[in-house]
Amino acid sequence: MEDNQPVAVASSGDEINDVVNDVKERSRDQREALSGEPKCVICGRYGEYICDETDDDICSLECKQTLLCRVVSDNTPLPPERLPVTDECIYVRDSDDKLGSSQSLSNDQSEVLRRKLEIHVKGDVVPGPILSFSSCSRLPQRLIQNIEAAGYDMPTPVQMQAIPAALSGKNLLVSADTGSGKTASFLVPVISRCANFRLQHLPNEKKKPLAMVLTPTRELCIQVEDQAKLLGKGLPFKTALVVGGDAMAGQIYRIQQGVELIVGTPGRLIDLLTKHDVELDDTMIFVLDEVDCMLQRGFRDQVMQIFRALPQPQILMYSATISPEVEKMTSSMVKDIVHVSVGKLNKPNKAVKQILIWVESKKKKQKLFDILMSKQHFVPPAIVYVGSRLGADLLSNAIKVTTGMKSLSIHGEKPMKERREVMKSFLMGEVPIIVATGVLGRGIDLLGVRQVIVFDLPNSIKEYVHQIGRASRLGEEGTAIVLVNEENKNLFPELVEILKSSGAAIPRELVNSRYTLASVPLRGKGYKKRKHGC
Ligand SMILES: Nc1ncnc2c1ncn2[C@@H]1O[C@H](COP(=O)(O)OP(=O)(O)OP(=O)(O)O)[C@@H](O)[C@H]1O
Numbered sequence: 096m097e098d099n100q101p102v103a104v105a106s107s108g109d110e111i112n113d114v115v116n117d118v119k120e121r122s123r124d125q126r127e128a129l130s131g132e133p134k135c136v137i138c139g140r141y142g143e144y145i146c147d148e149t150d151d152d153i154c155s156l157e158c159k160q161t162l163l164c165r166v167v168s169d170n171t172p173l174p175p176e177r178l179p180v181t182d183e184c185i186y187v188r189d190s191d192d193k194l195g196s197s198q199s200l201s202n203d204q205s206e207v208l209r210r211k212l213e214i215h216v217k218g219d220v221v222p223g224p225i226l227s228f229s230s231c232s233r234l235p236q237r238l239i240q241n242i243e244a245a246g247y248d249m250p251t252p253v254q255m256q257a258i259p260a261a262l263s264g265k266n267l268l269v270s271a272d273t274g275s276g277k278t279a280s281f282l283v284p285v286i287s288r289c290a291n292f293r294l295q296h297l298p299n300e301k302k303k304p305l306a307m308v309l310t311p312t313r314e315l316c317i318q319v320e321d322q323a324k325l326l327g328k329g330l331p332f333k334t335a336l337v338v339g340g341d342a343m344a345g346q347i348y349r350i351q352q353g354v355e356l357i358v359g360t361p362g363r364l365i366d367l368l369t370k371h372d373v374e375l376d377d378t379m380i381f382v383l384d385e386v387d388c389m390l391q392r393g394f395r396d397q398v399m400q401i402f403r404a405l406p407q408p409q410i411l412m413y414s415a416t417i418s419p420e421v422e423k424m425t426s427s428m429v430k431d432i433v434h435v436s437v438g439k440l441n442k443p444n445k446a447v448k449q450i451l452i453w454v455e456s457k458k459k460k461q462k463l464f465d466i467l468m469s470k471q472h473f474v475p476p477a478i479v480y481v482g483s484r485l486g487a488d489l490l491s492n493a494i495k496v497t498t499g500m501k502s503l504s505i506h507g508e509k510p511m512k513e514r515r516e517v518m519k520s521f522l523m524g525e526v527p528i529i530v531a532t533g534v535l536g537r538g539i540d541l542l543g544v545r546q547v548i549v550f551d552l553p554n555s556i557k558e559y560v561h562q563i564g565r566a567s568r569l570g571e572e573g574t575a576i577v578l579v580n581e582e583n584k585n586l587f588p589e590l591v592e593i594l595k596s597s598g599a600a601i602p603r604e605l606v607n608s609r610y611t612l613a614s615v616p617l618r619g620k621g622y623k624k625r626k627h628g629c
Contacts, residue, residue: 128142129141215434216433225259227249227250245325250280265431270416271437293305304374306379317336368400368404390421410428446567446570449594451577459580466576476524478528478565481532484507505518538561546574547563552590
């Protein structure tokens with residue numbers, strides 16, 4: 096790239112480097128063009144540079160890249176599978192007139208992009224994926240600014256497809272890897288629809304909630320509400336948290352003051368619905384996060400009771416794991432549901448390396464202490480998953496006593512205040528180890544955690560997929576160390592399948608166990624003997 100400024104006059108290597116370093120990376124780093132100045136042929140900002148390959152004025156490296164991709168796709172009509180669609184190469188341009196009509200990908204480009212990113216769509220006509228948040232014409236400008244301020248430069252694959260589909264009013268069942276950005280993929284359309292509604296319909300009477308998000312745990316609700324507040328800042332968009340453990344009076348007061356979004360757990364919402372006057376007749380979007388868990392026995396009746404209290408809302412359902420039964424149930428709840436999935440269904444996040452260690456129950460604690468005291472193997476901060484509340488407290492104490500390291504436990508029996516404090520100390524880096532039950536297994540975004548130790552395997556492979564998913568966010572690499580023995584025999588067949596599909600080493604004892612051999616044709620076609628893990 097050449098610079099419209101006289102780069103060539105720079106006399107020393109350092110000066111040249113300085114100039115080169117000054118080249119604007121992105122279009123948004125460049126200023127607007129003043130009258131008479133060259134304009135970038137891509138975005139219209141100040142065309143500070145001349146593209147050395149086309150001689151066009153451009154503002155930044157980003158627009159140069161876009162320009163070159165366009166030239167390639169304009170001049171060389173490649174067959175669809177050879178279209179230059181790398182993440183850097185497809186570009187969705189903001190509307191030329193800046194009045195709101197966004198330019199979208201052609202059908203062919205959408206298909207190529209979906210194929211490349213493993214985005215699968217099943218159901219009614221769905222808008223194509225977006226490549227930038229700003230190409231969604233319906234998003235309020237302030238929301239786009241908030242998204243940028245959160246550091247979200249580009250949508251993740253699930254966001255690319257789910258956001259435009261949700262904005263078009265479709266009912267969705269969405270599945271994508273743990274840590275792939277599903278939360279923002281429902282919050283962005285929720286915030287957009289709520290804020291636009293309020294901007295267009297100034298209420299003469301009391302504001303009633305317009306959207307509701309249900310999740311299975313208080314921690315997850317807190318996290319979702321925090322993210323909603325962050326993304327909805329400066330918009331007519333207020334939230335209320337409705338979870339057990341916090342005083343109900345405060346929650347009711349907040350709702351009665353007028354909120355757009357309620358984020359809650361089903362139990363507390365039912366309390367509120369049955370004992371108090373929460374008017375849900377304006378609620379137009381209903382989100383079920385961790386939908387497979389929400390439609391299991393225990394939650395299902397409560398969820399359905401809440402759903403029936405709503406006036407036919409748009410329904411958005413999300414999880415990293417969705418079984419055929421859940422698909423069936425959701426289809427019976429709502430008609431015309433669109434299924435969006437990214438990657439392979441129900442598989443662990445590829446970025447998490449699974450290391451299985453076969454260890455008898457009575458030796459498990461010692462094995463855990465060995466790992467925690469090993470500089471080579473322990474990567475703090477780490478979560479240790481156990482199967483019971485008492486087990487969490489006892490193990491956390493034992494870790495403190497034996498290793499001398501700080502450790503805290505978290506589970507559903509602890510008061511909300513204490514759970515908040517435990518999370519805070521962990522997230523602030525004051526405590527390197529947290530021992531948790533499944534309460535922290537799903538949905539929680541534990542930034543900075545790259546290691547999960549599954550001390551007790553959970554009851555289902557789905558929960559296992561969610562738990563080990565805590566070790567990676569947005570594809571960053573993490574490790575899950577999993578202690579396994581004959582007591583987990585019920586999971587062996589599915590566990591072996593999961594490990595095989597992830598390319599993980601499988602302990603000899605697990606391969607040779609009669610519980611595995613009885614169910615999985617391991618020695619059939621495609622079986623490859625692996626070395627003993629760890
Ligand atoms: N477009 C984006 N760009 C950068 N970071 C993002 C983007 N979208 C989301 N994130 C961040 O990625 C992390 C993971 O997102 P999120 O918690 O929504 O994942 P998830 O798919 O809901 O995971 P889980 O299935 O575990 O609940 C979060 O820290 C979130 O802030």
